[in-house]
Amino acid sequence: MGSKANIYIDQGTDFRLSLELFDEDNDEMVLSTITFHADMRKLYSSKKAVDFDIETANNDVTLVLSSDTTATLNPGKYQYDVLMKKATGETSKLLEGLATVVPTITEV
Numbered sequence: 001m002g003s004k005a006n007i008y009i010d011q012g013t014d015f016r017l018s019l020e021l022f023d024e025d026n027d028e029m030v031l032s033t034i035t036f037h038a039d040m041r042k043l044y045s046s047k048k049a050v051d052f053d054i055e056t057a058n059n060d061v062t063l064v065l066s067s068d069t070t071a072t073l074n075p076g077k078y079q080y081d082v083l084m085k086k087a088t089g090e091t092s093k094l095l096e097g098l099a100t101v102v103p104t105i106t107e108v
Contacts, residue, residue: 002081002093011075012104015065019082019095022059031056038063038082040073040099049078061094075103 009015021031038052050073052063063082081096 002095004097005095006098006100007080009065009070009073009099009101010104011073011101012067012071012108014067015063015070017063019061019063020059021061021094031059031061033087035085036061036082036094037085038080040078040080042076042078044079049073052080052082070101073101075101077101 007017036054036056038054040049040052041047042049050065050069052065055062055064061082078099078101079096080099082094083091084094085091
């Protein structure tokens with residue numbers, strides 16, 4: 001089971017969430033052999049609302065949504081999770097929770 005964290009995404013703005021990963025010995029992980037997947041849905045059973053873009057550097061994994069992407073999301077609550085798949089085929093859930101999209105008043 002992954003960790004739980006609720007996040008807030010301001011509609012029409014850029015969103016970034018960084019995760020710092022370490023292995024069971026508290027050492028940095030070699031991310032070049034690992035793939036990451038993350039998306040949001042209104043409900044677990046509904047179709048995908050959006051895929052997060054995922055950036056990796058050193059032992060950091062960053063979930064990214066552009067302002068163009070967040071502008072297409074309807075305000076409200078969504079569910080999201082982040083999965084990690086190792087080269088061995090082992091898949092695990094790193095993080096899950098509610099993602100609340102908050103409407104933005106100011107137009108740019």
